[in-house]
Amino acid sequence: MSDQAVISESDALRILAYLTASADTQLFEPDIYGPFRLVEAASQLAGAVLDGEPTENREFWEGVRSSLEDNKFRVIWDRPGFREFVRETPREVAGELTRRDNDRTSA
Amino acid sequence: MSSDRPVYESIRSRRAVRDFTDEPVSRGALERILRAARWAPSAGNRRLHKFVALEDAQAIARIKAISPGMFGEPPVLIVICTDAEQLARENVKDHDTSTMVDVGTTAMCMMLAAHELGLGTCPTTSFSAGGVRGALNLPDHLTPDFMLQVGHAKPLPPGGGGGTKLTIDEITHWGAYPSD
Numbered sequence: 001m002s003d004q005a006v007i008s009e010s011d012a013l014r015i016l017a018y019l020t021a022s023a024d025t026q027l028f029e030p031d032i033y034g035p036f037r038l039v040e041a042a043s044q045l046a047g048a049v050l051d052g053e054p055t056e057n058r059e060f061w062e063g064v065r066s067s068l069e070d071n072k073f074r075v076i077w078d079r080p081g082f083r084e085f086v087r088e089t090p091r092e093v094a095g096e097l098t099r100r101d102n103d104r105t106s107a
Numbered sequence: 108m109s110s111d112r113p114v115y116e117s118i119r120s121r122r123a124v125r126d127f128t129d130e131p132v133s134r135g136a137l138e139r140i141l142r143a144a145r146w147a148p149s150a151g152n153r154r155l156h157k158f159v160a161l162e163d164a165q166a167i168a169r170i171k172a173i174s175p176g177m178f179g180e181p182p183v184l185i186v187i188c189t190d191a192e193q194l195a196r197e198n199v200k201d202h203d204t205s206t207m208v209d210v211g212t213t214a215m216c217m218m219l220a221a222h223e224l225g226l227g228t229c230p231t232t233s234f235s236a237g238g239v240r241g242a243l244n245l246p247d248h249l250t251p252d253f254m255l256q257v258g259h260a261k262p263l264p265p266g267g268g269g270g271t272k273l274t275i276d277e278i279t280h281w282g283a284y285p286s287d
């Protein structure tokens with residue numbers, strides 16, 4: 001597990017703005033936009049981490065970022081596919097958490 | 108039927124644009140779009156709107172940050188605000204839905220005027236009204252109801268844009284519905 005600080009404060013503010021605005025728009029927008037906005041925010045977060053040039057785990061962040069970017073607009077044209085993608089993504093992220101825990105305990 | 112229907116062709120060929128080039132929009136073009144807004148039909152000719160026109164990239168980026176439905180980086184953004192002082196002067200009731208229809212007619216006039224000038228637009232309502240108020244320092248009597256992104260469109264990917272449109276038979280019932 002890397003403890004390198006990679007997100008700039010200005011990127012954090014941009015993501016905070018996006019998340020709080022999305023919480024507001026979700027008061028009136030279709031429910032399915034909720035997962036879509038969270039996927040977008042997750043992608044922005046991954047993008048911000050990559051901008052900070054992480055010395056470790058870059059491959060993971062690149063993978064997750066391109067997967068989020070490639071799949072987010074399926075909300076418009078392939079809703080079942082989008083739902084499937086949203087359900088599957090946490091499994092991959094949890095796999096990364098597990099991998100890092102295992103690395104730590106075996107170190 | 109004659110194909111000499113420039114208005115119909117404009118309506119047909121306008122598409123929501125979400126990807127803009129860096130090319131600026133001239134002040135003349137922007138003024139023409141705003142002039143078109145003045146000619147929009149308005150219920151009771153009440154003229155409820157104030158417009159905020161943004162050309163500054165930093166100000167537009169600020170609005171984008173609190174507008175989840177804004178995907179592009181347009182060189183121009185026009186915010187249509189409904190003016191509560193004008194609503195009060197015109198004695199408009201709370202549930203008068205024509206106020207939102209007025210926003211729509213105005214927006215459509217602006218989109219078609221922009222389209223005629225070769226500019227792309229994206230109608231936008233997925234934004235935090237509170238966020239827009241804060242970012243623009245709007246006075247309390249102005250409510251941001253709609254935003255129009257304006258700029259030069261990047262070419263759409265093949266087949267992109269607009270999706271499929273319904274046929275008139277799918278959306279039209281000819282005559283009154285029969286009584287039971």
Ligand SMILES: Cc1cc2nc3c(=O)[nH]c(=O)nc-3n(C[C@H](O)[C@H](O)[C@H](O)COP(=O)(O)O)c2cc1C
Binds near residue numbers: 176177270
């Ligand atoms: C009232 C209204 C609000 C809209 N809000 C957004 C928005 O927040 N973001 C966006 O990208 N598109 C928005 N659109 C654009 C629609 O998604 C678009 O018009 C629709 O998909 C049909 O595509 P077309 O305009 O290219 O025919 C909005 C359209 C309208 C009329």
